[in-house]
Amino acid sequence: MSSMTHNLSSPAMMIANVPGLLGFYPHESLVVLAFDQSETSTTSFNLTYVSRLDIEDTDGLDSTFAVVHANSPDLVWVVFVSDGRHLPGFDACVARIDTTAHDHGVAIDAGWALDQITTGAEYELVISGTTEPKKGSAMSEQWVKGRVGDVSGAYAVDAIVRAGESLHASREEVFNTFAYGNPLNHQSEIKHKRIAREAKDKATAIRHGAGYFEAAEEFQAIITAATIDADKKKTVGVEAIMASKTALTQAAVFFGAKTTRDLVMAFVPTYPEAVRDISLAVARSFHGFIRENALCVYALAMVQLDAIQMAVPAVRVAIAENPRHELADILSQGFFAGIYRQLLASCVESSHQMQAHCVRTHPSRLRSLGCTTAEGSKREQQLKAA
Numbered sequence: 126m127s128s129m130t131h132n133l134s135s136p137a138m139m140i141a142n143v144p145g146l147l148g149f150y151p152h153e154s155l156v157v158l159a160f161d162q163s164e165t166s167t168t169s170f171n172l173t174y175v176s177r178l179d180i181e182d183t184d185g186l187d188s189t190f191a192v193v194h195a196n197s198p199d200l201v202w203v204v205f206v207s208d209g210r211h212l213p214g215f216d217a218c219v220a221r222i223d224t225t226a227h228d229h230g231v232a233i234d235a236g237w238a239l240d241q242i243t244t245g246a247e248y249e250l251v252i253s254g255t256t257e258p259k260k261g262s263a264m265s266e267q268w269v270k271g272r273v274g275d276v277s278g279a280y281a282v283d284a285i286v287r288a289g290e291s292l293h294a295s296r297e298e299v300f301n302t303f304a305y306g307n308p309l310n311h312q313s314e315i316k317h318k319r320i321a322r323e324a325k326d327k328a329t330a331i332r333h334g335a336g337y338f339e340a341a342e343e344f345q346a347i348i349t350a351a352t353i354d355a356d357k358k359k360t361v362g363v364e365a366i367m368a369s370k371t372a373l374t375q376a377a378v379f380f381g382a383k384t385t386r387d388l389v390m391a392f393v394p395t396y397p398e399a400v401r402d403i404s405l406a407v408a409r410s411f412h413g414f415i416r417e418n419a420l421c422v423y424a425l426a427m428v429q430l431d432a433i434q435m436a437v438p439a440v441r442v443a444i445a446e447n448p449r450h451e452l453a454d455i456l457s458q459g460f461f462a463g464i465y466r467q468l469l470a471s472c473v474e475s476s477h478q479m480q481a482h483c484v485r486t487h488p489s490r491l492r493s494l495g496c497t498t499a500e501g502s503k504r505e506q507q508l509k510a511a
Contacts, residue, residue: 135267136237136248140204141274143242145281146175148291150435152207152240153180155222157189159198159463170200174463180207181369188221189230189451194464201231205238205251210448221250226280239305246273254438281434286433289360290399302435303420303442304412307410312377317411320374337480340388347376348392348399358398364425376403377411380418384479386452391476393425394471401426417443417450424456428469436460 139158144150160170174196178185193201203222209215219236226233236252249270276282282292293299330336351358351366354441366372379385393400401423408419420443424436437460443453452472459468 133172135271136202137203137267137271137344138274138279139202139363140237140242140248142275142279142281143204143281144276144292145279145285146172146434147177147296148290148432148438149299151177151294152241152295154178154207155180155182155186155203157193157205157396158202159196160200160202162199175196176461180205180218182200183221183225186225187229188461190226190231194355195229198235201226203236203252204234204242204248205236206240206242207238208240210238210240210251215322216251223252235268242273242276244273244276248273252406254281284431285434288427288430288435289401290432290435296438299316299435299438300442303405303408303439305412305416307367307373309364310370310373310410311462312373312410316374316411317415320377320411320415322419323378325384326412327378328382331388331479334482336386337482338508340385341480343375343390344379344389347372347379347403348396351399351403352396357396360398360402363402363409366402373406373410377407377415377419380404380407380411380415381423383418383452386418386422387476387479389422389476390425390472391480393422393429396435397426397429401430410453414447414450416451417447420452421452423455423473424460428465433460433465435463441450492504 143156143158157174157176157178158172159174161173163171164454174193176189176192178189179299205215206221207215215238219238222234232254233252234254235250236254237248238251239246239248247270250268257409271310275293285292293302327336327340331340348357350372351360353361366376372431379389389404404419404423404426408416408423411419420439423437427433427436440453440456441459443450444457448451456468459465
């Protein structure tokens with residue numbers, strides 16, 4: 126998300142990017158956007174944090190502005206999306222939010238309101254802060270009132286499409302992506318238990334060292350079967366994986382235990398598209414711990430694909446179904462704080478540490494793993510030097 130840069134000009138295109146940043150068109154919402162100034166330009170800012178709240182969510186306001194304050198951004202903008210913005214009570218709502226921000230040490234630099242975010246929708250300035258252009262300038266009129274730019278052509282929407290997703294009509298539609306149920310391939314309770322046992326046995330073998338390589342090669346084969354090109358970026362699709370009993374069962378085993386799940390994380394940086402589809406197919410087809418792990422790995426794959434707007438709801442679903450799931454809790458807190466890439470790096474590093482343990486006893490086997498050959502070779506040299 127920090128890779129998105131906005132020039133300090135008309136807010137038209139920034140507002141047009143909001144649906145893409147969220148993954149859906151917001152309604153009756155407050156969207157908070159925080160930026161850090163670019164090192165190369167005084168008028169360019171990198172987006173570092175975005176959060177959407179229900180416009181009447183007072184509890185969420187406190188926690189959101191506390192996070193914004195902790196991150197010390199150079200610029201804070203807010204966007205109000207509400208059909209009621211012309212009603213008498215709306216000004217009081219804007220004042221309440223502005224006051225809450227100040228109470229947490231956050232100065233809102235500018236805020237705009239509009240009925241809905243669609244191409245050509247009219248917006249107007251409702252909070253005037255320090256970033257307003259000089260009066261009389263060509264930019265000034267567009268700053269105070271203007272029309273939203275092309276939503277379909279916005280950078281953030283393009284990022285969603287590149288990640289294999291589409292812009293959803295509502296927040297509810299986003300969460301439907303993760304709905305449990307596989308009409309193509311029913312999984313019995315007996316099969317759930319058998320997969321859990323297989324996962325436990327595989328995890329035990331991995332912890333003893335040699336089993337890591339067999340497991341990694343097996344998951345590499347699952348990725349190969351789920352892709353249709355040499356680079357393994359084009360996949361057969363989530364539905365095709367869900368329809369294959371063999372592929373689905375083999376993949377599910379890797380999400381049935383912490384150790385096997387952590388092994389899968391090593392594949393995320395190299396094969397995010399395949400990991401995305403495999404984990405989503407498993408999450409839709411299985412319940413309990415298998416599903417929760419699959420949702421978390423899916424979220425990490427989406428971070429790698431720069432589609433954080435789909436990573437966040439996946440983790441929220443996992444937390445809602447099991448508030449005690451450790452990885453989901455860690456990801457949830459980290460995502461809320463805006464440290465997406467740091468969390469991904471930490472999870473992959475954890476997987477590499479497990480790999481490094483195996484290198485000590487079976488260094489030659491590492492070269493057969495396409496997922497982390499470069500990392501493994503580096504670690505092998507480090508271990509030899511030590």
